[in-house]
Amino acid sequence: VIQALTVLVPVAYFQATFLFLLDFLVERRGTHVAARRWVVAAALALHGGLFAARAVEAGGLPDLGGWTALSAVALCLVLLHLWTARGRHAGTGLLIFTAAGTLQLLASALGPLEAHLAPDRPAAFYLVHVFSILVASAALVLSGLYGLLYLLLYRSLRQRRFGPLFDGLPSLEDLARSTRRGALAAFVLLAIGINGGIWWAHAAQVPGFGYTDPLVLVLLGLMLHFGLVSGSGHIPGLTARHASLAAAGGFTLLLVSLVAMQVVRISFHEHP
Amino acid sequence: MSGSLERRLLLVGLSHRSAPLELRERCAVPPERLPARLASLRALAGVEEALILSTCNRTELWVVTAENAALEPALRDLCFRDAAASQVYGFRGLQALIHLFRVAAGLDSLVLGESQILAQLKAAAQAARDQGASGPELDKLVSAALVVGKRVRSETDLGQGSLSVARIAVDLAHRVFGAFGDNRALIVGAGETGLLVARHLVDQGVGTLVFANRTAERAAAAAAELGALSCGLEALEGEVARADAVFVCVDNAGHVLTREHLRGLRAARRDEPLLVVDLSVPRGVDPKVAELPGVLCYDLDDLARVVDEHRHSRERASAGSDTILVAEVHKFLSLRSYAAAAPAIATLRARFEGVREEVLDAVAGARTSPEQLQLAHELSRRLLDVALGQVKESIRQVRSAEELGAEYQRFLDSL
Numbered sequence: 001v002i003q004a005l006t007v008l009v010p011v012a013y014f015q016a017t018f019l020f021l022l023d024f025l026v027e028r029r030g031t032h033v034a035a036r037r038w039v040v041a042a043a044l045a046l047h048g049g050l051f052a053a054r055a056v057e058a059g060g061l062p063d064l065g066g067w068t069a070l071s072a073v074a075l076c077l078v079l080l081h082l083w084t085a086r087g088r089h090a091g092t093g094l095l096i097f098t099a100a101g102t103l104q105l106l107a108s109a110l111g112p113l114e115a116h117l118a119p120d121r122p123a124a125f126y127l128v129h130v131f132s133i134l135v136a137s138a139a140l141v142l143s144g145l146y147g148l149l150y151l152l153l154y155r156s157l158r159q160r161r162f163g164p165l166f167d168g169l170p171s172l173e174d175l176a177r178s179t180r181r182g183a184l185a186a187f188v189l190l191a192i193g194i195n196g197g198i199w200w201a202h203a204a205q206v207p208g209f210g211y212t213d214p215l216v217l218v219l220l221g222l223m224l225h226f227g228l229v230s231g232s233g234h235i236p237g238l239t240a241r242h243a244s245l246a247a248a249g250g251f252t253l254l255l256v257s258l259v260a261m262q263v264v265r266i267s268f269h270e271h272p
Numbered sequence: 273m274s275g276s277l278e279r280r281l282l283l284v285g286l287s288h289r290s291a292p293l294e295l296r297e298r299c300a301v302p303p304e305r306l307p308a309r310l311a312s313l314r315a316l317a318g319v320e321e322a323l324i325l326s327t328c329n330r331t332e333l334w335v336v337t338a339e340n341a342a343l344e345p346a347l348r349d350l351c352f353r354d355a356a357a358s359q360v361y362g363f364r365g366l367q368a369l370i371h372l373f374r375v376a377a378g379l380d381s382l383v384l385g386e387s388q389i390l391a392q393l394k395a396a397a398q399a400a401r402d403q404g405a406s407g408p409e410l411d412k413l414v415s416a417a418l419v420v421g422k423r424v425r426s427e428t429d430l431g432q433g434s435l436s437v438a439r440i441a442v443d444l445a446h447r448v449f450g451a452f453g454d455n456r457a458l459i460v461g462a463g464e465t466g467l468l469v470a471r472h473l474v475d476q477g478v479g480t481l482v483f484a485n486r487t488a489e490r491a492a493a494a495a496a497e498l499g500a501l502s503c504g505l506e507a508l509e510g511e512v513a514r515a516d517a518v519f520v521c522v523d524n525a526g527h528v529l530t531r532e533h534l535r536g537l538r539a540a541r542r543d544e545p546l547l548v549v550d551l552s553v554p555r556g557v558d559p560k561v562a563e564l565p566g567v568l569c570y571d572l573d574d575l576a577r578v579v580d581e582h583r584h585s586r587e588r589a590s591a592g593s594d595t596i597l598v599a600e601v602h603k604f605l606s607l608r609s610y611a612a613a614a615p616a617i618a619t620l621r622a623r624f625e626g627v628r629e630e631v632l633d634a635v636a637g638a639r640t641s642p643e644q645l646q647l648a649h650e651l652s653r654r655l656l657d658v659a660l661g662q663v664k665e666s667i668r669q670v671r672s673a674e675e676l677g678a679e680y681q682r683f684l685d686s687l
Contacts, residue, residue, distance in 0.1 A: 157447075157448070157545075158568060160570065160574045161577075162574075162578045166447060166578075171446065171447050171448055171449055171450035172448050172449070172450075172544060172545070173449045173450045173544055176543070176544065233543055239544075239566065240543050240544055241566075
């Protein structure tokens, strides 16, 4: 079941992406809009089913480290997007589902098929830490992608091009607002997640943990960075464009840190 | 078309379809120059009636000339000297008539089906009448065109959801700001277009609306109508610094908004870009304003690109308008032909009466023999031949609806 769902989930996300693309490029109101809703619902059900299957196989809360965490971020990203944007604009849906599909594809292709039970750790802080960081990562990705869309739309408007971007994206102001709200959510959740993690690491005496750990530093940096993005509207001289640029930059930083964590394996998270 | 009008009606002009805004603004005829330009037009040898239609998207010279007068080069020289040959179009006779009906129906407008053109056409005809430049032929043409314009809008979906350049400008602002609840919009110019923009902004729920006008009283009157604020142009710089969106709708006032007016923009803490939309011809905003960072500046040609987004739905809405246009052209030409045939029919009747009197006299003077009866038959047949000959001549000049449909299609293909 896990193997089948591992294949089906990214496929469903990319099918939804394709239907968003149709919406974005062709007609706003077509039969594909209804089809898209069903495909999105199916993708979410399959993704939920994948985690349920992993929990059943592990016999409890499965270990959410590594690529499985990436899959969880993809799910949170889609849920956050659907909650905030409610699918009103094809352009945002296209980008978010492309991102979610790509994250899930990586998780499916590179992640383990077997599920393991999470280690026996102080449950409350562990859960707070893990879920805060996961949702914060999704909010951060969302903020970064909205920032990217702001920059694209702004550039398109400056160049007087009124193509699909103009048609399929929310207004500049809405994109700027979403960027900052995403950044604020990321900032708050990262603060909770990092503090919860530090408390738990001390309590559980996690080997290799230190405040100079690269991942801790990256997360702290991201937290401060997105705190600045979320409050940029109150800082003289900083415009929505600066905020968007910073959010998109923060998103890139997150990607780099994920690569560092998964490929270079430089963090205490990789200790046995 | 009656033989004579086919050879006498001539149109020379340029529009958003053929020429860029820079050229359109150079060729535009503002209201204060209209009398002189009409007089020059009327003074051309061979021009019997004249009318100038000058809007933000087109400048067209309409003339009824003496038979077969070759006036097109003179008309091009009068108004469109700066334009390349390909940027100026010229239509004669039936094609000119079809073009006029399409213009009135809004099918040739930048925003398909926009209704401002009807008022503009009416005003152009009135101005020509006031100057004594117009005449019965152009008056009839314009009246028919106005009827066609109204009919197309009432019988197709083009009349639903009134779309105009002003509406497109407000839609553009909507794409930048989303809901207008917290935004401040400044409208420079309190004329018809300015008011139209203001009404759309109010409909969209704009936070604060300010009118700026050269005549402060006029700005105050417009503001009072819409519950807005007002000021004179001397306060423009400060108002621009406070505004989120600026709509410039002035008539022939030169560049009322320049880089200097936006000096305070950097000092004012501005999170979102400033939107500047210029709906004036000639342009009221210095093009260099667009180079400033944080400014999104658009003119009418840019709005034309936005309009393309709406084109599909508007083309669907205009379904059936071509049929109406062909029917109206046919009706117009038929009515003209019947009108043209009326004197001939009256003459015919008189001649018939004369001949009949003669025949009756002849018949009354003697008993009706078979020869006389034969003579009466002969005479009546001759009368019939004459009558039919005249009527046939008149009717021959009315083209069938099918022919007109084909001609209309050829016209569309040539565009």
